[in-house]
Amino acid sequence: DGGITQSPKYLFRKEGQNVTLSCEQNLNHDAMYWYRQDPGQGLRLIYYSQIVNDFQKGDIAEGYSVSREKKESFPLTVTSAQKNPTAFYLCATRRTANTEAFFGQGTRLTVV
């Protein structure tokens, strides 16, 4: 079954702990993205990667880190430096710069 897998669907963490969100794709797409969505708000770009071993900051990268060691995987770490990490996190991929984005099902992170 082709697509993008984000895991887990729901995640609870204590304040001050780092947490890593998984995003795996088998679409063979080069570009991968992480977005944050807060209730009633749009999608804000955290990080994106065009190829393996390369990634760029988006508009709200502070408090987050990523890696792109494999084409299929683009994990996002929410660090303790992120002041308000509770949100819905969406991973997306694109084949090329002018094609549509495909999204995973998302991970809902709650920090207590």
Place this chain on the structure above:
Amino acid sequence: GQQVMQIPQYQHVQEGEDFTTYCNSSTTLSNIQWYKQRPGGHPVFLIQLVKSGEVKKQKRLTFQFGEAKKNSSLHITATQTTDVGTYFCAAPNYGGATNKLIFGTGTLLAVQP
């Protein structure tokens, strides 16, 4: 702050009424995409517009790209309850940065039967 704004933020209509959402960018866009996110779901691609002044239709949905390539609109004729969701425009190579995909603030559409 958000570079791609959409209005309105929220729209409530009676089933059968028309609906329009507008997308405005502070910079010229190479192309623009539209997505729909159902409640509790993830965004799904609807269409891409590339040419200045382009108009595309998908059944009851009409998409337009402005002449200056700084704005776009999505119009739904005779809304149905299945149209409920948040509609986003997206700029695929924002600011000339290849692959930087920026989304608008979104418009939430509620349709009352």
